[in-house]
Amino acid sequence: MAQGLTCIRVPLDTPLDLEATLFSGQDFRWDREGDGYVGWLGDAPVLLQRAPSGLVALTSLPEGEAHARLRRFLRLDDDLDAIRTALAGDGVLARCMASWPGLRLVRLEPWPALAFFLCSQHAPIPRITRMLNALAQALGEPVVFLGRERWRFPTPTAIAGAGPERLAALRLGYRAEYLWRTACLLAQGRAHLDVLASLPTEEARRRLLALPGVGEKVADCVLLLGFGRTDAFPVDRWVRRALVEWYGLPPPYTERRLRAWAQERWGSLAGYAQLYLFHHRRTVHLLQ
DNA sequence: ATTTACCCTACATT
DNA sequence: AAATGTAGGGTAA
Numbered sequence: 001m002a003q004g005l006t007c008i009r010v011p012l013d014t015p016l017d018l019e020a021t022l023f024s025g026q027d028f029r030w031d032r033e034g035d036g037y038v039g040w041l042g043d044a045p046v047l048l049q050r051a052p053s054g055l056v057a058l059t060s061l062p063e064g065e066a067h068a069r070l071r072r073f074l075r076l077d078d079d080l081d082a083i084r085t086a087l088a089g090d091g092v093l094a095r096c097m098a099s100w101p102g103l104r105l106v107r108l109e110p111w112p113a114l115a116f117f118l119c120s121q122h123a124p125i126p127r128i129t130r131m132l133n134a135l136a137q138a139l140g141e142p143v144v145f146l147g148r149e150r151w152r153f154p155t156p157t158a159i160a161g162a163g164p165e166r167l168a169a170l171r172l173g174y175r176a177e178y179l180w181r182t183a184c185l186l187a188q189g190r191a192h193l194d195v196l197a198s199l200p201t202e203e204a205r206r207r208l209l210a211l212p213g214v215g216e217k218v219a220d221c222v223l224l225l226g227f228g229r230t231d232a233f234p235v236d237r238w239v240r241r242a243l244v245e246w247y248g249l250p251p252p253y254t255e256r257r258l259r260a261w262a263q264e265r266w267g268s269l270a271g272y273a274q275l276y277l278f279h280h281r282r283t284v285h286l287l288q
Numbered sequence: 289a290t291t292t293a294c295c296c297t298a299c300a301t302t
Numbered sequence: 303a304a305a306t307g308t309a310g311g312g313t314a315a
Binding site: 025117120121122123124125127128174175178212213214215216217218221234235236237238239278282 | 309310311312313314
């Protein structure tokens, strides 16, 4: 084992499909390396590998911290069996979940989540990944892990300091201006993400919507993935298609109307429902 | 409440 | 072969 690294083992009693989980548009900062995956637990690089009975993780974090962050990232304290059972009463969701038994919801840190989904608008996953990698390499702090240099995701201050032109040069397009302005507000202390954690979802949502470049879809992604609000239900074109095609909802329904329908139906598990609907609808499309 | 323009990329079609 | 068209995890005017 490499020097100074901690290896932890996490037994799992529920399925875990790392490939689906890490590349399904929830997080964008993972690389396949050998039969494992290198990504991030907050600011710490980590190597994740499946083992017969669970998961093996290699990091420079102390053991306790590594366990805590991994549990948080993969939401291992959620009772996935209970969640799946509750949702499987819905035949459509039952099929989605059966197709992707190891797909899990992840949990990100608030600031990267906000930056990720600001950049995600109107872009396919490979492009989002490129934009975020470019941002990290240009403005993030370098870390050597497993013999390679990697870059932490840049802070709001680093992005604010770069200026909109430099961000645009990273091929962010019109998102450059949004990301820069939002980073400036946070860096100057004129907006705060940490306080949102203690607010009800609707109030937190209102505050996110006040940030430049944050509309309903992005706000809901930040709530779901960055703040762990499983009652949030992001409606993008894939989810819209799923609701129209599989539940017969009228195509002209507004995003707000679709969201209200889903939250009424699935309540605090709406975010889980969204994950399975989104991923299944999208992968069905990719197979065609 | 609806429509439109916005930056950029990948891929299909002509 | 180069040009044109289209769709893509949306937001703000």
